[in-house]
Amino acid sequence: MGTILETLIVWTPALAEGFLMNIIISIGAMSIGTVLGMLVGLGRNSTRQWLRRGCWGVTQFLRNTPSLVLLFYLAYMLPYEVHLAGMTIPLPGWLKAVVGLSMPVIGFMSDNVYGAVRNIHADQWDAAAALPLSRYQTMSSVILPQATPMLLPPWMSYFAVIVMASSTASMVGVKEILSSATVAMESVSDPALIIPMYFYVLCWFFVFCYPFSHITRWLEKRQWR
Structure with a gap:
């Protein structure tokens, strides 16, 4: 047991470096997915029928396609580098992972934005029309400021x-x-390390993600006060 614990301690810096990459990929995917998802969700509330249907189709496709399939598809579809204006721009694997994981976020945010906007009482739309405000002014100044607090708890989750x-x-x-944990186990070649190592990796994710459940519940309680 002492040897296993020592091995986990020795490999902790490498695991921490790997987990930092997990966080970077997650932040990148959420950033891209949130912006594009909000645009798609707003498109579903458009007065233009072709735009509503198109955004609905995009949402349904991204919500009902496994994220792992999208990740593999983009990883092999996107080139390893792009040549632009005489420059060679590399597309590393982590960037492809960011794009791949942002796809389900787009579908998720689209549904949430659509629902939050629809949840705003019709009186708000009538009041904005009476001022009168344009569709853009109504959405940006009246509807979205009221809908945004509804989006935060599910976004955190x-x-x-x-x-x-x-x-x-x-x-x-x-x-x-x-992958860092896999390298560690291959380097040590000790079958007894498999379960402790994966449990150690599980603890990293649990310690990071568990506080978000409490923050989400706190935001939901605050919202309904």
């Missing part, structure tokens, strides 16, 4: 989900905590 899903990036060659 889904961020924790994406952090846990970021471990799938190891399957496309990204050096994150799971």
Whole structure:
């Protein structure tokens, strides 16, 4: 047991470096997915029928396609480098993982934005029309400021989900905590290390993600006061 504990301690810096990559991938995926998802969600509330249907179709596709399939598809579809204006821009695996994991976030945010906007009472729309405000002014100045607090609790909860899903990036060659743990076990070649190592990795994710559940509940309680 002492040898296993010593091995875990020795490999902790490498695991911490790998977990930092998990966090970077998660933040990147949530940032891209949140911005694009909000645009798609607002498009579903558009007065233009073609835009509503198009955004609905995008949402349904991204919500009902496994994130791992999207991740593999983008990893092999996107090139390793892009040549632009005489420059060679590399596309590393972690960047592909960010794009791949942002896809389900887009569908998630689209549904939440659509629902939050629909949840605003019709009197708010009538009051904005009476001022009169344009559709853009109504959405940006009246509707979205009231809808945004509804989005925060589920966004926090889904961020924790994406952090846990970021471990799938190891399957496309990204050096994150799971791949670092695999390297550690291959280096030591001790079968007794497998369960403690994976449990140690589980603890990293649990310690990071568990506070988000409390923050989410606190935000939900505050919202309904």
